[in-house]
Amino acid sequence: xxxxxxxxxxxxxxxxxxxFKDSNLKPTVKRSMWAYLELALISTGMIWxxxxxxxxxxxxxxxxxxxxxxxxxxxDGGYIGSNVxxxxxxxxITQTTPLWHEQSGFDTVDEVKxxxxxxxxxxxxxxxxxxxRLDDALNNGADYDATQALTVIPSxxxxxxxxxxxxxxxxxxxxxxxxxQFALAQVNSYxxxxxxxxxxxxxxxxxLLYTTTDASPSGFSNAAVLTTFATLTCVLCTIAFxxxxxxxxxxxxxRVRFRDLxxxxxxxxxxxxxxxxxxxxxxxLAYRGPNYNDLALTYTGATFFKIWFAxxxxxxxxxxxxxxxxxxxxxxxxxxxxxxxxxxxxxxxMGCPELAPKFYSIMYATxxxxxxxxxxYVISGAYPxxxxxxxxxxxxxxxxxxxxxxxxWFRQFFILRGITDAHGFYRGYKYxxxxxxxxxxxxxxxxxxxxxxxxxxxxxxxxxxxSYQNPSSDPNDIEISDCDSDNVSLRAGNLGV
Numbered sequence: 001x002x003x004x005x006x007x008x009x010x011x012x013x014x015x016x017x018x019x020f021k022d023s024n025l026k027p028t029v030k031r032s033m034w035a036y037l038e039l040a041l042i043s044t045g046m047i048w049x050x051x052x053x054x055x056x057x058x059x060x061x062x063x064x065x066x067x068x069x070x071x072x073x074x075x076d077g078g079y080i081g082s083n084v085x086x087x088x089x090x091x092x093i094t095q096t097t098p099l100w101h102e103q104s105g106f107d108t109v110d111e112v113k114x115x116x117x118x119x120x121x122x123x124x125x126x127x128x129x130x131x132x133r134l135d136d137a138l139n140n141g142a143d144y145d146a147t148q149a150l151t152v153i154p155s156x157x158x159x160x161x162x163x164x165x166x167x168x169x170x171x172x173x174x175x176x177x178x179x180x181q182f183a184l185a186q187v188n189s190y191x192x193x194x195x196x197x198x199x200x201x202x203x204x205x206x207x208l209l210y211t212t213t214d215a216s217p218s219g220f221s222n223a224a225v226l227t228t229f230a231t232l233t234c235v236l237c238t239i240a241f242x243x244x245x246x247x248x249x250x251x252x253x254x255r256v257r258f259r260d261l262x263x264x265x266x267x268x269x270x271x272x273x274x275x276x277x278x279x280x281x282x283x284x285l286a287y288r289g290p291n292y293n294d295l296a297l298t299y300t301g302a303t304f305f306k307i308w309f310a311x312x313x314x315x316x317x318x319x320x321x322x323x324x325x326x327x328x329x330x331x332x333x334x335x336x337x338x339x340x341x342x343x344x345x346x347x348x349x350m351g352c353p354e355l356a357p358k359f360y361s362i363m364y365a366t367x368x369x370x371x372x373x374x375x376x377y378v379i380s381g382a383y384p385x386x387x388x389x390x391x392x393x394x395x396x397x398x399x400x401x402x403x404x405x406x407x408x409w410f411r412q413f414f415i416l417r418g419i420t421d422a423h424g425f426y427r428g429y430k431y432x433x434x435x436x437x438x439x440x441x442x443x444x445x446x447x448x449x450x451x452x453x454x455x456x457x458x459x460x461x462x463x464x465x466x467s468y469q470n471p472s473s474d475p476n477d478i479e480i481s482d483c484d485s486d487n488v489s490l491r492a493g494n495l496g497v
Contacts, residue, residue: 031430037334050339053428057347057363061355062443065166068098068354070174071123072331073112078131080182081150084208085394088124098170109151109213116217117382120297121166125151125208136209138186141198150175150210157216157380162352172210179208183310205442216382227372228349228377230280237345238336246326250422253408253415254436261412262405269323273315274308281308297381306378313393314371316474318345320400327407348372368395418442 018024072088074081088100100122106112109125116123130149137144152171156163186204223298245268252261281304297303325337347370353363363369370389377384414420417439418427425432 008363026389042332042336046336046339049336050343051339053343056346057351057356057360061352062166063095064357065170066093066217067164068162068170069101070098070121070170071101071103071116073103073106073123073125074487075106075109075112075128076126076130077128080131080134080208081126083182083185084126084150084178085122087181088174091174091177098166100174101430109153110358112151112292113213113215114154115459116155117157118384120155121158121163122152122154122171124171125150125153130208133370134203137200138190139201141197141200144200144203146209147211149208150178152210153215154212154380155215157214157218157376157382159352159376160218161350162355166355168212172212175208175210179206182208182241182433199346211398216380218376218382219381222293225350226284226297227344227368229347230284230375231314231345231372234276234280234311234315235318235322235338235342238272238315239322240325241272242319242326243334245323247331247423250415253412258409258412261408265323265408266401269316269319272417273312273319276315277308277311280311285290297415298380299379303378307375310371310378310393313390313397314367317367317393317396317400320397320404324407326404326425327411330426330429331491344368365392365396367393 072085074085085102089102091097091100093099103115103123106115107128108125112123112125127148127150133142133144133148136142152175153170154163154168154171156168183205186207189406190199190204250266256264281384285299285304286308322337326334329337344362345366347360348363348366348369349372351360351363353369356363370392374386375390376382377386410418411420414426415434415436418434418436418441419438420426421432421434423431427434427438
């Protein structure tokens with residue numbers, strides 16, 4: 001293998017080559033530098049489009065924590081239940097803490113747990129018989145397990161990030177606070193009494209501890225980023241395919257009928273979505289195995305297919321959305337919809353609409369949010385809104401599919417008239433190059449040819465002469481001259497018929 005071409009010394013192969021500083025290259029270098037400067041300015045706009053979307057969704061999200069709702073549920077019915085409920089409801093309302101409500105109508109902790117899984121973020125439950133058990137410990141010296149007094153019920157599968165940052169911390173903080181307040185009140189009330197040999201001092205000083213039971217356990221440590229990275233890999237792979245198809249299908253738009261083009265792209269993107277989502281579903285299964293842990297839902301065959309089709313719907317909607325943009329945009333603008341789409345979908349997965357400014361209510365409509373919501377429900381059973389989420393995904397697929405028909409029509413229209421080239425550059429741009437003649441030039445040439453033929457015909461007619469003299473000596477002969485090369489006699493009976 002000859003490696004001399006990598007040497008800094010002059011080589012024989014360089015005989016016909018020129019230096020970068022050669023004056024012949026100046027026009028090319030100048031044109032390229034302006035193109036790169038243009039791209040740098042466009043990149044600046046892309047950065048200031050994408051990053052503000054991301055940082056804005058995270059900006060001061062703690063001040064929106066009161067959009068989250070927590071509940072206190074009294075199953076005790078005694079003095080512990082009434083006092084703890086009052087303490088919880090007396091917590092000052094601030095923007096940085098979830099809003100507390102009181103809820104009733106339940107008989108068991110399991111009923112509360114199921115209601116939390118379906119409806120809300122979490123609850124603090126005063127367990128049945130808490131007052132009776134504490135009375136026995138204080139008056140009779142009975143054994144006392146303080147953790148049986150309260151139950152903290154988060155629902156981590158609803159949104160792992162929001163649950164981790166605000167819900168679980170607020171629930172445990174409230175439980176710790178009521179324990180301190182209740183213990184202090186007990187100590188003050190017993191300080192004036194004679195000490196009893198049967199008094200359970202552990203129950204006196206530490207009466208209200210809690211156990212935690214997750215209403216919808218996500219069951220694994222990477223739950224917070226599961227849908228985020230599933231979406232990210234899906235979108236990036238789709239972008240690669242969409243760019244390749246845009247740059248390599250010029251001849252298709254020249255030769256294939258519009259109807260066939262439209263059906264072809266729908267089938268291709270459906271196949272791509274199923275292929276990418278199948279790999280993502282296998283990756284989720286391979287990483288954690290059939291069971292996430294002994295608390296989470298079992299990973300069954302139905303679970304696999306639900307995750308597969310949910311991510312496939314997301315991939316199809318995003319693929320059609322991006323390709324609509326790619327068919328119109330020149331190459332140096334392709335990153336713009338790509339960055340905006342990637343950032344928006346990542347924000348929709350990692351961020352929580354309830355913890356973001358009102359502008360980010362758009363998250364509720366993104367394919368990533370709705371597909372991720374379905375996936376987390378399938379895994380954890382949290383906050384079932386599958387019908388609504390599936391309806392939004394289907395509506396987005398239909399809308400982007402209809403928009404694709406318009407985009408394909410315009411792309412074919414522009415290509416066949418020489419307005420755009422294979423890469424997507426438009427006529428007039430410095431790098432535009434198309435083998436298809438510009439439709440205005442074709443029309444001008446056609447008009448020129450017609451005008452040229454008209455001029456030739458007029459010249460021919462003006463050169464023709466018509467004779468009205470009768471050269472014949474016979475006065476009955478009439479001569480007709482319709483063309484120099486086709487003069488016939490009426491007597492001859494040949495009129496050119």
